[in-house]
Amino acid sequence: QFEDQIFGLSSYNVPELLINQIVDKFKQICQQYELDYDENEKNRIKILQDTQLLQKNMETQVQVNKNEVKRHQNIQFRLESQIQQKDQFIKQCKAELDQFDFQRKLDIDNEKNKFNSLQMKYEKALDELSGFQNEILRIKEDAKKQQQQDEQKLFQQKEHLQNQFHSQKTLLQQQIAEKEQTIEKQYFDSITLQKELKSKKEQCQLYELQIKQLKFNQVQQQDFYNRQLQQYKTVTSSEVFRLTDDIINVYSSMENLRFNPKSVIKSNLEELQLKYQQLEQTNENLQKEIKFKSVALTDLRKQLKNLQFQVQNQEKITNEIQKVRTEQVFVGEEVKAQLKLKMMENDLLHKKCQELEEALQKQGNKSPKPIIDVRYQDGHKVKRRVRGPIY
Numbered sequence: 001q002f003e004d005q006i007f008g009l010s011s012y013n014v015p016e017l018l019i020n021q022i023v024d025k026f027k028q029i030c031q032q033y034e035l036d037y038d039e040n041e042k043n044r045i046k047i048l049q050d051t052q053l054l055q056k057n058m059e060t061q062v063q064v065n066k067n068e069v070k071r072h073q074n075i076q077f078r079l080e081s082q083i084q085q086k087d088q089f090i091k092q093c094k095a096e097l098d099q100f101d102f103q104r105k106l107d108i109d110n111e112k113n114k115f116n117s118l119q120m121k122y123e124k125a126l127d128e129l130s131g132f133q134n135e136i137l138r139i140k141e142d143a144k145k146q147q148q149q150d151e152q153k154l155f156q157q158k159e160h161l162q163n164q165f166h167s168q169k170t171l172l173q174q175q176i177a178e179k180e181q182t183i184e185k186q187y188f189d190s191i192t193l194q195k196e197l198k199s200k201k202e203q204c205q206l207y208e209l210q211i212k213q214l215k216f217n218q219v220q221q222q223d224f225y226n227r228q229l230q231q232y233k234t235v236t237s238s239e240v241f242r243l244t245d246d247i248i249n250v251y252s253s254m255e256n257l258r259f260n261p262k263s264v265i266k267s268n269l270e271e272l273q274l275k276y277q278q279l280e281q282t283n284e285n286l287q288k289e290i291k292f293k294s295v296a297l298t299d300l301r302k303q304l305k306n307l308q309f310q311v312q313n314q315e316k317i318t319n320e321i322q323k324v325r326t327e328q329v330f331v332g333e334e335v336k337a338q339l340k341l342k343m344m345e346n347d348l349l350h351k352k353c354q355e356l357e358e359a360l361q362k363q364g365n366k367s368p369k370p371i372i373d374v375r376y377q378d379g380h381k382v383k384r385r386v387r388g389p390i391y
Contacts, residue, residue, distance in 0.1 A: 018125070018129065018132075022125065025118075026118070029114070029115070029118065033111050036107065040104050040107075041101075043100070044097075044104075044252060045099070047093070047096075047097060050093075051090070051093055051097075054090070054093070055090070058086050058090075061086075062083065064307075107161065137328055158343070161343070178186075217286075
């Protein structure tokens with residue numbers, strides 16, 4: 001009945017792998033049973049041989065004992081006791097043989113029970129096979145649907161990544177172009193600022209030279225004016241009036257003079273006072289010019305400091321722009337590396353999908369091989385090749 005059920009699985013579309021597993025399990029059980037049976041037979045034969053040998057030995061010993069009894073009546077009682085011991089040993093051996101036979105029968109019954117349980121398990125497995133087959137079909141359909149969905153997702157993801165890469169690439173190119181334009185503009189601005197700074201420095205140097213020259217001229221003129229003022233101040237006003245009075249007295253005594261000497265002296269004095277006022281005015285003008293030049297020099301120094309600060313800021317800006325450009329290049333390389341990784345992952349997923357598809361196709365197109373039936377007849381193995389595929 002079990003063999004008919006095994007080789008009648010073609011009507012249930014049972015997979016070949018499960019059939020081979022069931023047959024291999026049954027073979028193992030039968031082989032174990034055969035080994036146990038052979039071992040038990042060997043033990044039984046050995047025990048029988050031992051008992052026969054023991055009986056022969058006992059018979060020879062009895063014969064010897066009989067002869068010895070005839071010759072040695074003194075040890076007859078001892079020999080009889082030994083014979084009784086041997087008889088007890090024989091009885092014990094027979095009891096052990098009976099126990100062994102009983103145990104062997106129990107083992108056979110247990111093996112039969114195991115076989116019946118295996119048969120029931122096999123029937124249960126046949127019931128589960130149909131469910132397994134339906135589950136396999138459902139898994140194949142789900143795998144195909146999942147493969148289609150994965151391919152669609154991969155295609156969409158690939159397009160999205162490509163679009164994102166192109167957009168980021170164009171954006172980075174625009175940013176780089178803008179940064180290059182700003183850098184070029186700032187470079188030319190820095191060149192112009194450097195030129196202006198150079199011209200301002202030259203102008204400041206010229207102003208400093210002019211201020212030094214003006215100071216030197218002012219000092220000389222101040223010394224000259226001070227000397228003249230000192231000379232003019234030596235002649236006091238009282239002396240001037242006294243001299244004028246003397247001159248007036250002298251000239252008044254002279255009647256033949258045709259002009260008034262007092263008016264001449266006053267005119268000379270007025271000229272001297274006018275020159276003194278002019279010298280003071282020139283001195284004030286020089287002081288004002290010096291102040292104006294010093295103010296202009298301070299303004300030029302402030303402009304020079306501002307230009308130096310602008311140049312430093314321009315250098316900082318150029319350094320920051322260079323840093324931004326390097327960061328942009330690094331970000332662009334990082335985006336390219338991420339895109340390469342995504343493309344590699346997509347290729348791996350595509351390869352895995354292809355491998356799954358090939359495996360499913362191979363599993364669907366695989367032709368089942370005929371199995372080998374192992375039968376047991378009278379304790380011997382009999383192999384028979386089954387015709388036709390068994391599913």
